Amino acid sequence: MPVEYLSAEQEARYGRFATEPSPGELEQFFRLDTRALELARAKRRSATRLGWAVQWGTVRMLGTFLTEDPTAVPASVVRFVAEQLGLDDKHFAEYGTRAQTVYEHAWEIRDTYGYRDFAAGEAELREFLAARVWSSLEGPRALFDRAVVWLVNNRVLLPGVTSLARMVAALRQEENDRLHAALYEVVPHELRTEMVRLLEVPEKKRVSELERLRLGPMRVSGRAMELALDRAREVWGLGPAWWMPDGCRPRG
Incomplete structure (x- = not known):
């Protein structure tokens, strides 16, 4: 199936930080709760504490872990998380030097918070x-x-x-x-046949019958109103009442 329908913006923001998170997004996704604080502080090194906490917020916001490039995170995110942990955000540059640690953190977050493949x-x-x-x-x-x-x-x-x-x-x-x-x-067979007929362009005409019925009046006048009513009667004559609720059908 074709996938070209995605816009450049959709592809750019998929599973990554395309822009700096807003203050509201930082609060929503990177504000550490009691449990997250405990798990992050249980790590031995400053870099791993900070890295774990950033990964926790990242998967909450993006729906994925940045295990291939764990430091591809906006500076505002790192600062926001570091302040909560009482750490210097410069420690984050050390995160990811051991790839296994990054994956272990992702697995722990996934299992603890119930993320699924x-x-x-x-x-x-x-x-x-x-x-x-x-x-x-x-x-x-x-x-x-x-x-x-x-x-x-x-x-x-x-x-x-x-x-x-x-x-x-x-x-x-x-x-x-x-x-x-x-x-x-x-749809009744008769109506199907009539609908197909509407797709045909009559001789000496420029548009199909369907296009003619689809176009409404182009100006406001008594004559235009008369033509609009004729058009409505013609459309109704196609037999649309079969699908309308009883209360919506015209009387008489």
């Missing part, structure tokens, strides 16, 4: 996105953003950006196909 939460995410497809007109970009927010909020670790983009695009196509098939089944 993407495979463990994918079915729930698909159910959530399918409901969005059926109840909204959101495009793939909006669905992708909703998927990221859902993963972060439900403590499911982000997969690769291409994997998630392809999954969202494929699911949206599948659910739209199901939706269209369901609508097709309940």
Whole structure:
């Protein structure tokens, strides 16, 4: 499935700090609670205390651990966390010199706070996105953003950006196909035939009948109102009453 639908901004911010976090985001994601403070302070070295705490906030905000480059974090984040631990933020530069420590911290945070791999939460995410497809007109970009927010909020670790983009695009196509098939089944055969006819461009005309009916009046006048009413009667004549609730159908 194509993944080119993602914007440059979406790709840039996926699983990384594209900009400096706002003061509100620092408070929301990097304010250490009692448990996090205890776990961070239990580390032996200043660098590992600070690094553990930064990783804790990072996964809360981004939905992933920066294990490949654990120091790729804005300076404002490091300062904010260091102040809470009573440490000099310069110690953070030493974090990651032992890669195993970084991974051990990620595993500890994951197990302690109940983070799951993407495979463990994918079915729930698909159910959530399918409901969005059926109840909204959101495009793939909006669905992708909703998927990221859902993963972060439900403590499911982000997969690769291409994997998630392809999954969202494929699911949206599948659910739209199901939706269209369901609508097709309940539409009477006569109405289906008439709808197909509307796609044809009559002889000596420039647009199809569907396009003609779709366009509303271009000016405000008595004649335009008359034409609009004729157009409404013509649309109603196609037989839309089969899908309307009884209370919405016109009388007479």
